[in-house]
Amino acid sequence: MPATIPFVTAVYAAVLALLGSVLTVNVIVNRVRSSVDSGDGGVATMAQAIRAHGNFAEQAPMAIIVIAFAEAAGTRPLFVNILGIALVAARLAAAYALNRSLAVTLMRQIGATVTALVVAAASAAILLVAAGIAP
Numbered sequence: 001m002p003a004t005i006p007f008v009t010a011v012y013a014a015v016l017a018l019l020g021s022v023l024t025v026n027v028i029v030n031r032v033r034s035s036v037d038s039g040d041g042g043v044a045t046m047a048q049a050i051r052a053h054g055n056f057a058e059q060a061p062m063a064i065i066v067i068a069f070a071e072a073a074g075t076r077p078l079f080v081n082i083l084g085i086a087l088v089a090a091r092l093a094a095a096y097a098l099n100r101s102l103a104v105t106l107m108r109q110i111g112a113t114v115t116a117l118v119v120a121a122a123s124a125a126i127l128l129v130a131a132g133i134a135p
Helices: 007-034 044-073 077-100 106-130
Strands: none
Touching (some): 007 077, 044 077, 044 106, 077 106
């Protein structure tokens, strides 16, 4: 594999892209089932599918970008893997929770918290590398 891309992160990006595709298909299926062309039409399952997809689209890209930059900057592969695994688990938890209910649930809180921690940890790793302290 070429060394020009952060390969470890690319694997997690691919897994997350598959999750994003599943969430997209879920919105489409719910639109067809409920005959809702736009918005949620007041249908709870439609609103949940839209929110699960939207939450993923809002959170996953920034997280995967900072993980990729951390890897490219020289962060140790073990740390990159920990961040990637945590991010995938967090996004799965959030997607599951939001597809079941729009209420605040433990799984939703875990997904949000772990995602925020991953972004913070990857950002800190980049700053440490920039300061000459490789994590």
